[in-house]
Amino acid sequence: MKFRKSVAVAAAVAALSLTATACGGKEGSAGDKPEGPDSKDTKALSYTVKKDASVDSSVFKAAKKRGKLIIGAKADQPYLGFQDQSTKEYSGFDIEIAKMIAADLGFSPKQIEWKTVDSGARETAVSKGDVDFMIGTYTINDERKKQIDFAGPYYHAGASLLVREDEKDIKGPETVRGKKVCSIVGSTPLQNIKKPKYGAKVTELSKYSECVAQMLNNQVDAVTTDDAILMGYAAQNPKKLKVVGKPFSEEPYGVGLKKGDKALQKAVADAIKAHQENGDYKKAFDATIGKSGSEYKDPPAFTDPK
Numbered sequence: 486m487k488f489r490k491s492v493a494v495a496a497a498v499a500a501l502s503l504t505a506t507a508c509g510g511k512e513g514s515a516g517d518k519p520e521g522p523d524s525k526d527t528k529a530l531s532y533t534v535k536k537d538a539s540v541d542s543s544v545f546k547a548a549k550k551r552g553k554l555i556i557g558a559k560a561d562q563p564y565l566g567f568q569d570q571s572t573k574e575y576s577g578f579d580i581e582i583a584k585m586i587a588a589d590l591g592f593s594p595k596q597i598e599w600k601t602v603d604s605g606a607r608e609t610a611v612s613k614g615d616v617d618f619m620i621g622t623y624t625i626n627d628e629r630k631k632q633i634d635f636a637g638p639y640y641h642a643g644a645s646l647l648v649r650e651d652e653k654d655i656k657g658p659e660t661v662r663g664k665k666v667c668s669i670v671g672s673t674p675l676q677n678i679k680k681p682k683y684g685a686k687v688t689e690l691s692k693y694s695e696c697v698a699q700m701l702n703n704q705v706d707a708v709t710t711d712d713a714i715l716m717g718y719a720a721q722n723p724k725k726l727k728v729v730g731k732p733f734s735e736e737p738y739g740v741g742l743k744k745g746d747k748a749l750q751k752a753v754a755d756a757i758k759a760h761q762e763n764g765d766y767k768k769a770f771d772a773t774i775g776k777s778g779s780e781y782k783d784p785p786a787f788t789d790p791k
């Protein structure tokens with residue numbers, strides 16, 4: 486993971502990796518919990534790889550030809566999209582959704598090449614074809630639909646606030662006036678928290694783990710993004726961090742696809758629906774974000790495509 490080269494952040498990171506190493510934990514996690522999210526929770530999950538998959542899509546055909554599917558993912562979101570820095574393995578709910586889709590397209594987990602893509606780089610990575618599709622806490626919205634298409638939503642999150650355990654004043658978005666709040670370039674919660682009605686002093690960084698490091702280091706007072714992401718960090722740092730207030734935005738997650746590739750969009754949507762119906766989706770949820778405290782809800786109805 487790349488951290489901003491400020492001395493303070495570097496110090497926080499050094500402290501964090503020391504803690505992680507001392508506990509035998511993951512270097513990639515900003516956590517004080519010895520047992521962070523672990524791919525062992527998801528090891529038991531597997532999906533039957535279809536042999537005869539065929540989709541009239543140039544992206545799909547190119548992937549078949551190279552024998553690999555290139556999937557954009559997040560690497561620093563515990564229980565959602567997380568890369569273990571020692572094994573380099575990715576785990577989390579979004580990673581399982583990606584494996585389900587890959588299986589239905591005829592690709593085994595070994596035939597997936599993961600590419601870490603941060604929030605602010607997603608539309609470009611998808612539209613330029615650097616990834617075949619993107620699965621990473623990716624909110625479907627009209628602005629993004631000018632550049633790419635989505636399949637989904639497969640999950641509904643909502644923006645919330647992460648604060649230090651001893652924080653007393655911040656209880657929700659109406660209490661952040663004058664407070665330092667960190668969020669991520671190119672993310673919807675950043676746009677939201679910058680609204681004048683909240684009056685927050687906003688710090689913009691490129692990775693959530695950098696915001697969390699700044700908060701543990703007392704440089705900011707809160708981090709805002711989707712509740713599912715923040716709960717993962719709180720679960721990693723149970724004695725230091727907590728999620729407060731109710732979700733204050735709608736964040737429907739979709740798979741980001743090259744604009745106009747209707748056949749692949751439909752194939753991806755059909756794959757997710759099939760795995761929601763056969764119970765794989767619930768099993769994946771329970772083994773990932775269910776562990777950090779997100780409550781299971783029946784999956785939302787698809788809007789893209791209907």
Ligand code: GLU
Pocket residue numbers: 604621622623624669671672673674710711736
């Ligand atoms: N779901 C929000 C978004 O797509 C925030 C999470 C993220 O940055 O990935 O912008």
